[in-house]
Amino acid sequence: MVNSRIKAVTMDSLALAVILVAVGILAGVLFGANGTRIATSMSIVVTACVGLQVFSGNTGIVSFGPAAFMGVGAYTAGILTMSPVVQRTALPHLPAWMAGYGLSVWSSLVVAALAGLILAGVSGLVIRRLSGSAASIATLALQIIVYTVLVATKDITRGSQTFYGVPRNTTLVVALCVAALSIVVARTFRDTRTGRAVRATREDEVAAAAVGVDVRQARLKAWLLSGTILSIAGALLAQFLGAFGPKDFYFESCFLLISMLIVGGLGSVSGALVGVIVITAVTELLRALEGGGNFLGYSVPALYGLPLVGASLAMILVLFFRPTGLVGGRELELAKAWDPSKGRASKPVPGTQDVQAPKGAHALEANQLSRHFGGVRAVDGVSFKAEAGLITGLIGPNGAGKSTLINLLTGQLRPSAGHVALGSDLIENRQPHLIARAGLARTFQNLRVFADMTVRENVLVAAEACAADTALAVWRTNDALARFGLETLGDRLAGSLPYGQRRLVEIARALATGPRFLLLDEPAAGMNPAETKELMGRLAALRKDTGVGILVVEHDLHLIMSLSDTIVVIDRGQRIAVGTADAVRTDPAVISAYLGSKRMGEKKAQLAPGSVAQVIGASAS
């Protein structure tokens, strides 16, 4: 099962590599020396674009820094491969420890990769901590910093003057080999444990952390791999051009790379490859027209920069008509076309339930938990204990502080005061992903599935984040999918499912972390009565089989009254009642909270307790 996935990914990456090699050889054969030159340059750009895709595609953060890494790679390789004789005239002030290596192309690529890795490591300390546009801006800053340094370190880089004398050792064969290898690495990375984790952070950072993904670490790993590949591309480019300057590694080339990736599709390695091939074809065609002259009987005026205009227009049109790119968000999965095991992939493995015993259940306890926002006491000294093996309901009117309370329990918010205990561990000061790994898993009220990942990936990423052992992660994934009837939907994109099923995916995802306690925020919201009934059955069975404690927040009071062993009621940030469904139903404080204190006197006089509960149920559902 796992092996068949790995096999599919390997086949797919090889198929992409074969396409590249075929296009490269074809160009060489059809157009001779000029074709070979274009194919070589295209292979270098494929390497760079794939390197950019590893970070930007998987994290969703557009990087404006790819050319910075290429520049570092290019100058590193340039200095190291230059013959000592040329070096003495071109770089007379070069520090001695850098001079006189005259390396071959392959060894220069290794050193350039190392240089890129170091730059990525240093800059990654900052990048990993930022998200969204702040991270994009940091990459832009990196680009300008590296450019400034390249121009300023005249002794090593010749400043803004042309850096010349680099042996032109990047042949078509070398460039194709490296590009094919990069494709295989990037395509495989996407479906590794880290690759899935990074893509989960792209879909939803909060939800990824809530199922145990270390967002910063995942992002850093993608950044390191991306920087390494980009530097290698730069080293290839240096030995292709022979002479270059810092301007070759500034905004223009950065922009060209981004536009290629966007035309093909940011989300996939196939997209990077398609984008490079399409834009190369467009720009090469326009380059022929750039100088003006007669074409097909029309006289065309010279327009320098035409290829750049073409690339820009292609990008804008694609953004407008097909924002996910020509390929779209998913990989092409070419290998699937001739894969005989197609459709069989997501069958669960039955009968292995007893292989791994559950970790054992824990109680969840809040002690004097408070959170203030300015003067608002959203949660004000709430204490309760949700026992292992029981289902505890948490209810309260709108604005009572339920969501804040849950966020405090699972670390999305830090409490102003008070403690949260899971079993015997205090967890209130831990980061969300560590809380998830400690065994407290949750779902979200406003549905946070990883929409552009498959159902199986959604669940697997959670299992992998919390279990070091791959076999255990796969077992938990299969078990969670089977428990919520999702085993046949494994290959569907989670975002394409109907609402009720997306809720189930989220619950299955939380369950796959192997929780000691499970926290469900309005699991039945948006479900129809039949789905709700089915969900109740599945939750009851889950509790019976695993003994895991469950805390359910619900607006549907009928559901919560019949499902829960104990109910905690909060209002205005404070716990106002706790007890069995029957006890809570007749509690005057609860009735007053739901119906308003002024009306309470009349209602109490007129209605029997049972019928008040009917009113509560009707008004809140």
Added chain:
Amino acid sequence: MEFVQYLVNILSLGGIYALLALGLAIVFSIVGLINFAHGELMTIAGYLIVLSLSFGLPLPVVLLVACLGAALSAVLMDRIAFRPMRSASVTTLMITSFGVSTICKVLFQNGVSARGRAVALPEWMSGTLTFGGFQIGMVPLTSIVLTALALIGLDIFLRKTTLGVAMRAASEDFVMVSLLGLRANTVIATSFAISGLLAGIAAILWISQRGSVDPLMGFTPVLKAFIAAIIGGLGSLRGAVLGGFVLGALEVGSEPFLTIGTAPYRDAIVLLAVVLLLLVKPDGLLPAVRGVRS
């Protein structure tokens, strides 16, 4: 004495950054676009100055033509390139503007000239004024005065006029403004017009210091303004102005500490400081207020 000189330099350089950053911030706060093509508006204003000077128009008319031309170009840019993508993400819009900027540059290079054009400044601009013992060049002085006038004028517009108040509201919660019955496209067009106007004024100041116009002239100042807007807090109008002056102060203020060896690294050092600031305050010095709906 020397301090006053630094202050003048900070105010005149920071003022240009502030005007540009403010233009970026107004558009960003309303449509969520980080407009990389803002620099091309400066270039357009620059070419309009060259063109109208060659017709022999008087200086005030020349400056008016430049500013209005830049404002009109900004509105046109929005109509042609950005309006069709109104609902797109911040990243998509930003990359689109990158494309627009590239196309404009190529058009300038081919349509006008790849080389710079000298702009003849009027005589009085090259003089200096003496204030009780110290001298101020006319160029920095005009810069400071024009910047102050532009900022005060904009402040009055945003506070006292209906459209201005609507724009401030739109920058906090755009959906709400359209629900209140204000025309979304009027508000957006006005924001682009103001950003173009500010780019035009900044272009005049920039050219008065450089004395020439070329197709790439907008790139560096707008990049700096972009950084200034981030320092202040992207989308925050007061933040953009503050960020502009902070960046000006960082650049001018670091000069005495830089040696011949370290001077070329100035931009790198300043940016490193900005990145470190982002780590501590990811939303900038004066973060934008946003209407948040769950």
